[in-house]
Amino acid sequence: MTHQAVRVGSLTLKNPVLTASGTFGYGLEFAPFFDIEDLGGICTKGLSLAPRPGNPPPRICETPAGMLNAIGLANVGVEAFCTEKLPLLRERGVTVIANIFASSIDDFVTLANRLDREPGIHAIELNVSCPNVKTGGIEFGRDPHLSGEVTAAVRAATRLPLWVKMSPEAADLAAVARACQDAGADALTAINTIRGMAIDPERMCVRLANRTGGLSGPAIRPIALRIVWDLVGLVDIPVIAIGGIATAADALQFLLAGAHAVQVGTASFSDPVAPLTVAQGIRAFCEHRGLSIDDLIGRARTSATS
Amino acid sequence: MTHQAVRVGSLTLKNPVLTASGTFGYGLEFAPFFDIEDLGGICTKGLSLAPRPGNPPPRICETPAGMLNAIGLANVGVEAFCTEKLPLLRERGVTVIANIFASSIDDFVTLANRLDREPGIHAIELNVSCPNVKTGGIEFGRDPHLSGEVTAAVRAATRLPLWVKMSPEAADLAAVARACQDAGADALTAINTIRGMAIDPERMCVRLANRTGGLSGPAIRPIALRIVWDLVGLVDIPVIAIGGIATAADALQFLLAGAHAVQVGTASFSDPVAPLTVAQGIRAFCEHRGLSIDDLIGRARTSATS
Amino acid sequence: MTPSHPPSAPSNQYRHLRVPLLRRESVGNAYHVLSFEVPDGLPADPGQFVMVRATTWGNSPLLPRPMSLLTGGTTPEILLKVVGEGTLRMGRAEPGELFSLTGPLGRGWRGPHPARQPLLVAGGVGIAPLLFLARELASSGRRPLAIYGGRTSRDLPFSDDLEEVAEVHITTEDGSRGLRGRVTDVLDDLLTPESEVFTCGPDRMMAAVADATFARDVPCQVSLEAPMACGFGVCLGCPVPAVSGGYLYACQEGPCLDARRIAWYPPTSQRGAR
Amino acid sequence: MTPSHPPSAPSNQYRHLRVPLLRRESVGNAYHVLSFEVPDGLPADPGQFVMVRATTWGNSPLLPRPMSLLTGGTTPEILLKVVGEGTLRMGRAEPGELFSLTGPLGRGWRGPHPARQPLLVAGGVGIAPLLFLARELASSGRRPLAIYGGRTSRDLPFSDDLEEVAEVHITTEDGSRGLRGRVTDVLDDLLTPESEVFTCGPDRMMAAVADATFARDVPCQVSLEAPMACGFGVCLGCPVPAVSGGYLYACQEGPCLDARRIAWYPPTSQRGAR
Ligand SMILES: Cc1cc2nc3c(=O)[nH]c(=O)nc-3n(C[C@H](O)[C@H](O)[C@H](O)COP(=O)(O)OP(=O)(O)OC[C@H]3O[C@@H](n4cnc5c(N)ncnc54)[C@H](O)[C@@H]3O)c2cc1C
Ligand SMILES: Cc1cc2nc3c(=O)[nH]c(=O)nc-3n(C[C@H](O)[C@H](O)[C@H](O)COP(=O)(O)OP(=O)(O)OC[C@H]3O[C@@H](n4cnc5c(N)ncnc54)[C@H](O)[C@@H]3O)c2cc1C
Ligand SMILES: Cc1cc2nc3c(=O)[nH]c(=O)nc-3n(C[C@H](O)[C@H](O)[C@H](O)COP(=O)(O)O)c2cc1C
Ligand SMILES: Cc1cc2nc3c(=O)[nH]c(=O)nc-3n(C[C@H](O)[C@H](O)[C@H](O)COP(=O)(O)O)c2cc1C
C-alpha cells in the first residue's frame, strides 16, 4: 500500500481527495454512504455570519455534462455549524475545511476569528469567487488589490491554514494569484463555477430565477485544468484543483498538472460515493505504477507531448 | 410558411442559421449532404494572407460534451480561396462570410482589401480571438484599444459588412464590445472557443501538441449564452451567437436572449446535416407558435422567470 | 409505515445501491414500470422516492432522476413517464443493466388520520405514491376513495391495480374513459368534512385540488416535484417557498407536504389573493 | 474498386445516412461486428471508412467514430474493438437502433499492382480493411499472402474468413495459436523482392512493418489511425507529418498511404536516424 498522504503547507491530508464546498453539505449527509473520515478532507458549504435563506427557485438546471446553480449561498450560519455540525465531524476524525464568505472585509475577519477558536477546523477556504450573490465575494476575487487585502486581513485573524478560492473570471488571474500568495495564503484552490445561463425555449424564459448561475461539472474540466496548470506556474504555494472531477482518471490529470490535491464537486450528486472512489482509484494507480503521490504531482509538466 | 429572413445591419440572411468558421471547411465539403445555399450563410475557415500548415498533431481531443482543438489556423490562404473555392460558392448562390485573421493590422487591412474586390463575399468576420496561435489575433481581442484599432482599420479598407468575433476571455468584455461598435463594426459574433487543456493520465502527458486548445461544443453553451445575453445589453448593433448550438432548441435560446442569428459549429461534426436541421426546426417552431423570427429575438429578456 | 400513526421524522436510513434492472414493462402511452433487484430490501414509506441513474449514461444526462417508489422491499418498483433524455434512457433499459439507486429519500405521506376518510387524487404518473399509499391502507383494512385523471384512457397506468384497493373515479380530458373532464370536476362531489386529501400530479392540478380543500376546510397533502440534484439535502436546489417565509426543501421536508405550508404561485384562494 | 487498377482520386461520393442496425455479433474478446441496413447501398473501396454514431448517444460521447468498412453494399459491416465509451456503446447496440453513418470516406488501398505479390499484414482489429482487400483480390482470382497477429487466439477476429481468401500465417504473443511472437517475426521470411505490402494495426506494428519493407526496398501501404472529428477534410484535426514537409490529412489523403510519404516518429530506418 503506497503512502497517499499529501502536505498542503503545514497541513497533512490523509490523501489528495477532498470534497468541494456546496456539494457535500456539512459532510454528515454522506455518512450513510461511506466513512467520510477516509477522505483527505471535506470543505463545508459556504458559511456566513448569519444564516441565509438563499435565492428563490428555480435554483438549478442541468446543461450538457454540467449544471448551473444559483443557490445564493444558503447556509445555516457559522454559529449553527459550530454547535450542531462540527462536534459530530470532530468525533469522527474528519479533516474539516471551513469555506467562508462575506460581503465585507470586517465580516470575513469576524468569521475567521470565530472559527479560529473552534477545535476540529483544519483550514479556512476563503470564497472570494461566488458568482451567485450580488453583494457577495466575487468583487474581491476579480480584483488583485481587493483579493490581497481580504487575504491579509483574514491571515491576521487566524493561525489556521488559509486557502483562497480563485474566480475563473478574474481579469488578471496572475495578479490575483500573486496578491493572495503575497498576502499570506497557504494554498490556492481553483476553480469556482463559471457564470452561465439557460433559457427554456418552450416557455421562452430564463430557467433560473437569478437569471445566471454557476456552471460546474465535467463540462468545465478542460477549462479548470488549463487554469490550474497556469496557477501552478505562477505561484510557489500549493494549488488545489476543482472542476469536473468525477473519476480517478480526472483527478490524475490535475495532479499530473501540478495540483497537490483535488476536490470532487458536482460528481457527488451523480454518484454520492464518487469522492471515495476517486481516492481509491488514485491509490490503485500509484500501486500499479509503483509511484508515490509526490511522483505524480506536476509530472505532465516535464514530459513531452504524445 | 413564415418569413425566416433576418437583417444583420445592411445584410439580409435567408434565415438566422449560419455555420461557424473552422467547422464547415469552405462549404463545398458539405454539398453532398444538403443544399448549402439553403442556410442563412456560411463562415469560411479562417483565411490568412499566405497559406498556413497549422500546428503539429495531435490537434484535437474530445472532452465531456465538447472538444478541444489547436488547429493553428491551417488554411489554404486567401488567394487560393478566392480562385478555387469562391467561384463554386458564388455559382450556387451561397451567402459567404469570409472569416479572416492576421497578426498585424497591416495584414488585416491587406486581407480586407483583397476580399473587398471579390464578388460573392457578403461580409467579413474578423477573428481577433483565436486562442491557438501565439502571434495570432487573440492579443487584439482581449484588449479594447487594439480591438477598436483593428476594427477601424479594416472598416476603412472595405465596404463589406464587418463582423467582429469576440473572445470569451476579454478582461473587460463591455469595453471591447463598445470599442468595436464605435470603430464601425456592423455586428458582433460571439463566442470563439475557450482555452482548455487535457492530460492523458495513462501516458501522463498533455494530449495536444500545442498543450492548450480551444474548447467548443455543447459544454460551453451556457457560458456562450450568458456572454451573448450580456453583449446584447451592451451594444446597439446585432449580435450573432455561437457556442454549442446543435439543435433548434439550442438556437432558440440564443435568439430569445436577443441574438439576431446563430452559427452552428462543432455540431456539424457530430451530425453534418445539423445546420439545416436547426434552420428547419426554427421555422417549425415559428409556424407552430404563429411567431415571426423578429417576435422571437430578445423575447426572454422581457418575460418573467419560470 | 403504519398508516394509522404519523410517520417518524426523516432519518439517515438512505443508502446508495448499485443494482441490476430486473424487469421493464411498458404500460400505456409513454409509461414504463421498472423493478430492481435489491436482495436485502429497500424499506420505504408511501410517498418516499429514490434518485435513479444508470451506470451506462456517461455524462448524458449527468444527474440522477428523482422517482417516487411504487413499492419498496426486495424488488422495489418505479413508474416513469418519458419526458426527456433521462426518462427516455430509463424507458429503453434492458434487464441486467446496472442502476444506481439512492434511497429511500424524503418524507412520505403523514397519517393518514384514523378518523378521516382518505381521498386520493392522482394525475397521470402521480399515481405512483398514491397507489403505494392505497395498498398500505388496504393492508390495514381501509378502502380509500380515489380520483384518477388523465388526458386519455392510455394515460391511466395502473388504474386496474388502484381499483383493487380503492373506490376509484376516473376522469379523462377526451372522455375516452370515465367522466369527461378533470379531477376537480369530481372532487367537489366527493369531498366531505371528514375527508383527508392526498394528491400528486401536475402542479396546476395539485394547486386546484388544494384550493378546493381550503374552501372546504379539509386537510390536504401534496407530493411536490422540484428540480433535484442530490435528493438528500445537500445541493439546496429544491426549495419550495413556505407560507411562513423562507423555504421548505422538497427532498427533505417533502416531497409530501401539508398544502397549507406552501406559498403557491399563483397564490391559491386560501390567501384570497387571486 | 478494380483491384488491378489504381483507384480514382477521392470523390465527393460520400453521403450522410440514418440507418438502423441490422445485426450485432460479438466475436472473441472485445470485438463486435455490426451490420447496417442501407437499401440503396453504400459503395466502397477496401480501405475506406465511415464515421459512425448512434442517435441515442446524446452528448456522451459527442463525436462520431471512424471505422473501416469490412464490406460495402446494402448491408455494410464494421468490426469494432471496445476501447472506450464510443465503442462500448456500439458494442451494446441492439438491432433496430438508429445510427448515423457518413461515408464512404477517405482513400482506400492503391493498386494492388498486378505484377506484385500482395502481402497483407494485420494486427487485431486492423484486419477489417485487409479482409475487404483480400476478398476483392479473391474475386479477381488472386490469392494474397497474409500475416495476422494478435495477443492471444481470442484477438484474431475473422481469421477463418481471412483463411478462405488468403494464405494466412498467424502469430500470437502468448503462443495460443500459430507462431508465438509478432507479425514481424514472420515478415522477413515472407518478403520477396516482388512483394507489395498492405498493413493495418497498432502504430508501432505498422512502423516496424514499414521499416522491414524499406530495408528490402518493397512498396508498402499503411492504413493510419488519427484522431478525427469530421472525416471529410473539414476539421483539420487528422494531420500526419509528411516526409515532404507539411501534413497529409489522414481522412482525405489517407487513411491508406504510401509508408514512404509519412514522417514516422520515431523515424524509421529508411531515414537512417535511429
Ligand atoms: C420527488 C419526485 C418524485 C418524482 N416521481 C416521479 C415518478 O414517479 N415518475 C415520473 O415519471 N416522474 C417523477 N418525477 C419527475 C421526474 O423526476 C422528471 O420527469 C425527470 O427528472 C425528467 O427527467 P428527463 O431527463 O426525462 O427530462 P429532462 O430532459 O430533465 O426534462 C424534460 C422536461 O421536464 C422538465 N422537468 C425536468 N425535471 C423536472 C422536475 N423535477 N420537475 C418538473 N419538471 C421537470 C424540464 O424542464 C423539461 O421541460 C418525480 C420528481 C420528483 C421531484
Ligand atoms: C480511419 C480509421 C479507421 C478505423 N477503423 C477501425 C475499425 O475498423 N475498428 C475499430 O475498432 N477501430 C477503428 N478505428 C479506431 C477507432 O476509431 C477508435 O478506437 C475509436 O474512435 C475509439 O472510440 P472510443 O470512444 O471507444 O474510445 P475513446 O474513449 O475515444 O478512446 C479510448 C482510447 O483510445 C484512444 N483513441 C481514441 N481514438 C483514437 C484514434 N482514432 N486513434 C488512436 N487512438 C485513439 C484514446 O486516446 C484512448 O486512450 C479506426 C480509426 C481510424 C482513424
Ligand atoms: C450546488 C453547488 C453549490 C456550491 N456552493 C459553493 C459554496 O457555497 N462555496 C464555494 O466556494 N463553492 C461552491 N460551489 C462551487 C464548488 O465548490 C466547485 O468549485 C465547483 O462546483 C466546480 O467543481 P465541480 O465541477 O466538481 O462541481 C458550489 C457548487 C455547486 C454545484
Ligand atoms: C476545429 C475548429 C476550428 C475552428 N477554426 C476557427 C477559425 O478558423 N476561425 C474562427 O474564428 N473560429 C474558429 N473556430 C471556432 C468556431 O467558429 C466557434 O466559434 C466555436 O467552435 C464555438 O462554437 P461551437 O461550440 O458551436 O463549435 C474553430 C472551432 C473548431 C472546433
Ligand code: FES
Ligand atoms: S435535492 Fe439537493 S437539497 Fe434537495
Ligand code: FES
Ligand atoms: S478528420 Fe476532419 S479533417 Fe480529417
